[in-house]
Amino acid sequence: MRIYFIGTGGGAPSFRGLPSILVKREGISILLDCGEGTQWRLMQHSLGFSSIDAVFITHMHGDHVLGLPGLIETMGLLGRKKKLYLGGPRGMKEFLEYSFSLTHFSPQFDLEFVSSLELGGLLVTAFPTCHVIESYGYILTERDRVNLDAERLRAEGISDWRILKSLKEGQVVKYGERTLDPEEYLSKRRGAKVVYTGDTAPCDYVLRAAEGADLLIHDSTFLDEPEAHQFGHSRAKDAALISQRTKVKALALFHISSRYADSAPLLYDARRFFSRTFVAEPLSFYDVKA
Ligand SMILES: [Zn+2]
Ligand SMILES: [Zn+2]
Structure with a gap:
């Protein structure tokens, strides 16, 4: 499984881009979140989007979903025929339908809304997270x-x-x-497991979902913001402590606030608690092995 970090910042746009992750495995492509600018960033890196089989959205905050109507409309312009699977919270279907109707677009390919999905031996399931609105994280598991x-x-x-x-x-x-x-x-041979939290404060649901993952991609919005948890977010060290408890193999710090031009202090702080931490650098990739 190869994980492409398309956009890794959170909230307001920055050089990190807004949240989006492309997961590729044996001909299957799955996009997790689709912040504004995602299709542009995919194009810049020649990742293309006609191959995308499914898009899962964590929650309806704009930084995670505003790129989706544009992405689907471009798929339509490019003559897509293949069905697109979509998963996400309540409101996502209406949001897309309104956007399409108001921009006079009707997709000439099927959109199927799902809560979980298995494609080519890769299983995607959702779990709730602890954010300020309804929000889900996703577990991607390869079949053994x-x-x-x-x-x-x-x-x-x-x-x-x-x-x-x-x-x-x-x-x-x-x-x-x-x-x-x-x-x-x-x-x-055990299949690999990747867990993406989307936006979340430290959360028991995440503790359960992340257990033994080969890669945990965790909200790391802040370094030391005292109100991080009230905002429904985590600090880098919260992500590290969760990684330590769940015995994951590697931690990617994700959704870094645009207030930090330099992510090094977040990385150093997290590594005090969990050494196998890295910063999900925008437009980098990571190969996951079980
Ligand atoms: Zn966010
Ligand atoms: Zn959010």
Whole structure:
């Protein structure tokens, strides 16, 4: 799974751009949040958007959603035929319908509103977060992979594809005098897990969702703003403490306020509590492995 950080700032626009993350895996593309300017930033980086299969929005604050009507209208202009899956909070469907009707646009491709989605072995599910309005985070999980040790079977003189197929399906197979136990020939590779919080104060729902993730992308709006939590946001060190508790493999600081021209102090502060922290730099990418 490759994570492209398209825009990583929060609130007002800055050089970091507004929140948007593109997740790509084996031909599947999923966009998480779509702040204003997202389509422009995707174009600048030749990421294209005709391949996007689904867009999930965390909440209806403008910095996360105002790029979406424009993105969908451009998809229409480019002659898209492929269905687009959309997930998000209440109001998103009406927001899009109003925008389309007032700008005289009607998509010539299907829009399907979903609460969760599985595409090509990648599962997207939502969980509530602790923000000032209805808000969700998203968990992206790859299905575990089962591999059959065909080489070992071949070495033992077994190459009949029907036997291989049965073993892969977990069935015990009789082969002459022998009984072949699938457990001996199968190995499981755990799929990777990525969690994106959207905007949130430190939150029990996030603690539950993030458990054991390979990458946590967490709201890190502030360095030391005393009212951060009342605003429904986190400080970089809150994100680090949550990462420590949930034993994630890596933490990306995200949704950094435009008041910070330099993100280094947020990074240093977070690393005091969780060393595997990095700043989600705009237009960078990160490869996630389980
Ligand atoms: Zn925001
Ligand atoms: Zn917000």
